[in-house]
Amino acid sequence: MVNEGPYNHQAVDSAYQFAKAAIAKGHTVSRVFFYYDGVHNANKLLEAPQDERQIGKLWAEMAKEHGVDLVVCVAAGLRRGLKEETLAEGFRISGLGQLIEVGIQADRMMTFGD
Numbered sequence: 168m169v170n171e172g173p174y175n176h177q178a179v180d181s182a183y184q185f186a187k188a189a190i191a192k193g194h195t196v197s198r199v200f201f202y203y204d205g206v207h208n209a210n211k212l213l214e215a216p217q218d219e220r221q222i223g224k225l226w227a228e229m230a231k232e233h234g235v236d237l238v239v240c241v242a243a244g245l246r247r248g249l250k251e252e253t254l255a256e257g258f259r260i261s262g263l264g265q266l267i268e269v270g271i272q273a274d275r276m277m278t279f280g281d
Contacts, residue, residue, distance in 0.1 A: 168199075169200070170279065170281060171205055171280035172234075173207060177179030178280035179208055181204065183229070185277065186229065190229070197272070197273065199238070202243050202266070204247070206244045208228075208275070209223060211254060212253055220266035238265045239258050244260055
């Protein structure tokens with residue numbers, strides 16, 4: 168679970184690097200749930216300068232290459248102005264049921280951010 172936005176906290180970078188390392192070691196990362204300000208990572212209108220990392224695109228590439236389900240909380244997204252039409256490629260909007268489901272199915276669940 169990622170609870171922080173892309174430009175105000177280290178949490179999203181830590182989550183991405185952790186997931187990348189876990190996959191490289193042969194572990195399965197089935198889903199990443201973006202909650203609270205973490206939903207900003209899925210906003211296609213956010214664009215970093217060319218010389219900075221493009222965290223939303225990095226997540227989308229991971230999703231495509233490794234089948235990681237990138238889920239954005241619908242309620243948190245709506246509170247922050249994120250809608251289907253502003254959702255970046257590779258992400259999908261859903262409810263907290265997706266978080267509960269993966270929490271039941273997974274061996275471990277990590278939370279990044281406050």
